[in-house]
Amino acid sequence: MKLSFTKMHGCGNHYIYFNCFDQAVPDPEALSIRLSEPHFGIGGDGIILISPSDRADAQMRIFNADGSEGRMCGNGIRCVGKYLYDNGMVNGRTAVTVDTLSGVKRLELDVRDGRVQSVRVDMGAAILLPRDIPADFEGDSVVGAPLVVDERVYHVTCVSMGNPHCVIFLSEDIDSLDLARIGPKFEHHPLFPARINTEFVNIQSDGSLKMRVWERGSGETWACGTGACAVGVAACLTGRAEKGSDITVRLRGGDLNIQYTDETVFMTGAATTIFEGEIEI
């Protein structure tokens, strides 16, 4: 059977998108494993299904490169918003909603020359997680509990954006980290029974947050939207950034703007269509 797909990325976090308004995708877990592989497949961090919803303009389901389903995807949802508008599926509206396993998210689409260039997403409230990580409270800022990996103690601040994140602020240059070696040790750490996405952060001299990410189910990706939100929240919780301020998170594939307020977290960034195609499965 033939399936049509669209390859898109948000800050280099690239997925293979399937419009399921007019086609059915069987066994998405297996398909994600097969198509994410760059030598025998298309290459990507996973696949994303865009389907009808009875409570939003569309439903988004995201599958990581290992076939596991994610509960939310920040870079992915911006691309879903772009796909819906650019393909005439929201009647030219620039305020759209997308249903996810972490609830319905509201998007504001920035359109230029008839195409979405960037998207602002109300990502919903951040939750300090998980309860079974004892956080040591120093004054009014939370310093995450010590977590030992390879006999080294890391101080982590764990935040949920619907999916779980472990944020680590480091003084050493994160570009020198061997993520392929330490990433899986955080992902599969016994403290995180559902596994976890891990962000390694340097505070830059201009106050921006430079990050690398080892994603649950996909390994190192060039960006993680929910991860950038978690980093912005953790920076505020640990006194490294001002709540309510515009926080710039610099990822390998581009920058995201994060605003952490009392009610919610806003994420703003680009969304890009790379190419369209058909595949025989």
Ligand SMILES: N[C@H](CCC[C@H](N)C(=O)O)C(=O)O
């Ligand atoms: N690996 C994540 C899902 C993808 C999130 C990321 N690509 C983003 O942009 O938020 C998880 O299993 O929780």
